[in-house]
Amino acid sequence: MIYLDYAATTPMSDNALHIYTKAAKSAFGNSSSLHDIGEISAKTLHASRKIIGDSIGGNEKGVYFTSGGSEANIVAVQSLLNGLDSNKKHLITTVMEHSSLFTYFKRLESEGFEVTFLPPDKYGNISLSSVKKAIKSDTGLVSIQHGNSEIGSIQPIEEIGLSLKEMGIIFHSDCVQTFGKIPLNVTNIDAISISSHKIYGPKGIGAAYINPSIHWHPVIQGTTHESGFRPGTVDVPAAAAFATAANDIMTNRNDFYNHYQKLKNLFIDLLHPYKEKITVLNWDNKFHSLPNILPIMVKGIEGQYVMLECNRFGFAVSTGSACQVGMQAPPKSVVALGYSDQEAKQFIRASFGKDTTEEHIRRFTDILIRIVENF
Structure with a gap:
């Protein structure tokens, strides 16, 4: 996985x-x-x-x-x-x-x-x-x-x-x-x-x-x-x-930051043809956002379903903060951006680490597109 x-x-x-x-x-x-x-x-x-x-x-x-x-x-x-x-x-x-x-x-x-x-x-x-x-x-x-x-x-x-x-x-x-x-x-x-x-x-x-x-x-x-x-x-x-x-992480922080930003940019580019259906929140605010976090909205599909489908295809992502798992309420930070509760439930979060590669992002993007097209 x-x-x-x-x-x-x-x-x-x-x-x-x-x-x-x-x-x-x-x-x-x-x-x-x-x-x-x-x-x-x-x-x-x-x-x-x-x-x-x-x-x-x-x-x-x-x-x-x-x-x-x-x-x-x-x-x-x-x-x-x-x-x-x-x-x-x-x-x-x-x-x-x-x-x-x-x-x-x-x-x-x-x-x-x-x-x-x-x-x-x-x-x-x-x-x-x-x-x-x-x-x-x-x-x-x-x-x-x-x-x-x-x-x-x-x-x-x-x-x-x-x-x-x-x-x-x-x-x-x-x-x-x-x-x-x-x-x-x-x-x-x-x-x-x-x-x-x-x-x-x-x-x-x-x-x-x-x-x-x-x-x-x-x-x-x-x-x-x-x-x-x-x-x-x-x-x-x-x-x-x-x-x-x-x-260790302080020693490599700048390299990791640049690596994450590159991965995030790649994801955005790959999903551009599907931007009406799959949106990365806060992309316009990229210089004031953490590059290792991908906040994603999949229009018309609940995040719980998308997360489970990603898991079925071998990708571990989440529907928000792990400390709120089990709660039925949508992510409060997404609601705070102006989304309705129903829209906020269409949220999933992917987040990168030092071992995440470009190939991982390409495969993850392919899976997201497949989930959307087959829904």
């Missing part, structure tokens, strides 16, 4: 797997233990934290390992809210956030916060001006994802972060889909969330970064691990493998 669902998860790289195995044997101790075996784990964890911090232009002291991107999102936001003035009850986010944050902000509404959910423009963009217009005197925190996992739109988080910094408003960004794929620097961003399994590292580990100068309080009082950020013994081998994957 040809795998075209890298935005959902990636296979673990040989190098990351090698480091994981090596660390599991040599750094198996509890990194909080004071004996020599614990010290080996602590040093391994420190080195991993430094690599992650350096990869985003941040201070290693602000890196906190988590169980993944979703936990990093929720715990980072809640920890930041715990450190805010109690009068700061207004929050800003978007209607396109990952389900972990979207549902969490909905919960915060029920707990007394006022939350503004910003809509995107027709290209899936959230502008700085729309953020500024939403700000109120009691706005305490803004959270806007860097790159959307369904339609691939990229938000100007550095620009937004700089403006919010000048106003003294805390800014968090979910960078799970963009980390390792496009440039990311936290100089003007207070907090971000990233994940290992999106960049060929192990599943079950991610990280939150909070600028050490930003005030926050733990979600669970009395926690000692990760400087009080979250409870539980840290998975040191996974952290080492995560750092290895991060270092």
Whole structure:
């Protein structure tokens, strides 16, 4: 089977797997233990934290390992809210956030916060001006994802972060889909969330970064691990493998970016005769979209059917974010672009990885055309 669902998860790289195995044997101790075996784990964890911090232009002291991107999102936001003035009850986010944050902000509404959910423009963009217009005197925190996992739109988080910094408003960004794929620097961003399994590292580990100068309080009082950020013994081998994957992907990021853009252009060219039936969303916005994500609408055919047919012919694609599988609602990012619920259900997503080839794209295009012609 040809795998075209890298935005959902990636296979673990040989190098990351090698480091994981090596660390599991040599750094198996509890990194909080004071004996020599614990010290080996602590040093391994420190080195991993430094690599992650350096990869985003941040201070290693602000890196906190988590169980993944979703936990990093929720715990980072809640920890930041715990450190805010109690009068700061207004929050800003978007209607396109990952389900972990979207549902969490909905919960915060029920707990007394006022939350503004910003809509995107027709290209899936959230502008700085729309953020500024939403700000109120009691706005305490803004959270806007860097790159959307369904339609691939990229938000100007550095620009937004700089403006919010000048106003003294805390800014968090979910960078799970963009980390390792496009440039990311936290100089003007207070907090971000990233994940290992999106960049060929192990599943079950991610990280939150909070600028050490930003005030926050733990979600669970009395926690000692990760400087009080979250409870539980840290998975040191996974952290080492995560750092290895991060270092590897940063080294090859530009080459991968160009490779993905070439594949995306090829797909567009091959489908041009069928553009009335098979549409790539956001193509007009290609300079502000992730090149590894192909958001596709197949007119008149439900995405679930197309996905299953692709699977039958040996291609693994999805109907949106894997974290929303099982929900009957259409992809909310597609609806946010102005499509009806019924139209949005005609959506499928293909996403590239480092092993995706031009031949894969040619064969995938042929299968899509066959599905449309035989429907």
